[in-house]
Amino acid sequence: MIYSKIKRVIDIMLSLIGLVLLTPVFIILIIGIKLDSSGPILFKQKRVGKNKRHFNILKFRTMRIDTPKDTPTHLLVNPDQYITRMGRFLRKTSLDELPQIFNIIAGQMSIIGPRPALWNQYDLIEERDKYHANDVLPGLTGWAQINGRDELPIDVKARLDGEYIDQFSFKMDLRCFFGTIVSVIKSDGVVEGGTGRKEQNEHKTKESV
Numbered sequence: 001m002i003y004s005k006i007k008r009v010i011d012i013m014l015s016l017i018g019l020v021l022l023t024p025v026f027i028i029l030i031i032g033i034k035l036d037s038s039g040p041i042l043f044k045q046k047r048v049g050k051n052k053r054h055f056n057i058l059k060f061r062t063m064r065i066d067t068p069k070d071t072p073t074h075l076l077v078n079p080d081q082y083i084t085r086m087g088r089f090l091r092k093t094s095l096d097e098l099p100q101i102f103n104i105i106a107g108q109m110s111i112i113g114p115r116p117a118l119w120n121q122y123d124l125i126e127e128r129d130k131y132h133a134n135d136v137l138p139g140l141t142g143w144a145q146i147n148g149r150d151e152l153p154i155d156v157k158a159r160l161d162g163e164y165i166d167q168f169s170f171k172m173d174l175r176c177f178f179g180t181i182v183s184v185i186k187s188d189g190v191v192e193g194g195t196g197r198k199e200q201n202e203h204k205t206k207e208s209v
Contacts, residue, residue, distance in 0.1 A: 001168075003168070006170075012105060015104045018101055033061060036086035036087075038065065039065040041060065048116055048118070049138055055103070058103055060095065060099060093184065115142055128161055131158060147160055148160075149183070
């Protein structure tokens with residue numbers, strides 16, 4: 001598809017521009033993270049990319065280093081005990097996602113697309129297969145993220161990812177891009193505990209946005 005090639009060029013150009021413009025923000029956030037708690041600046045997590053190939057997604061660390069591994073925040077019983085003070089700010093503003101600019105430049109992600117599932121989130125991966133949503137690059141943000149984010153059950157999230165695939169176009173990406181700006185300002189769909197479970201899900205897998 002022609003737009004797929006154009007989209008990749010747009011991703012690289014915007015990411016490089018963003019990296020330059022946001023360098024002062026990166027520096028301030030790095031200092032804040034180091035002053036707030038011990039541990040690395042970045043958090044790496046294995047995710048599912050295009051054609052279900054695994055890659056390590058990058059985020060600014062928002063939780064203590066003793067947080068249970070590969071367990072997304074909204075599935076923890078008491079997530080507040082693990083989130084750092086700086087982490088609360090980063091999550092509320094979605095600034096913890098900024099390092100994914102490097103994932104985009106590396107060709108592992110796109111600016112717009114289905115959010116990459118955790119490697120062990122088997123139910124979401126299976127649901128996305130029904131809509132061919134695992135066949136494209138995952139995104140920094142996407143259609144599901146501006147239509148519920150953490151609040152969405154897995155089957156609904158997968159269906160929305162399928163809607164994105166069906167309407168794959170520059171116009172759809174623009175809707176997701178500007179919709180994300182509105183969602184971030186309003187902090188829509190950000191839930192820090194007890195959501196994201198598919199009812200009666202025998203797998204009890206982990207989900208993250």
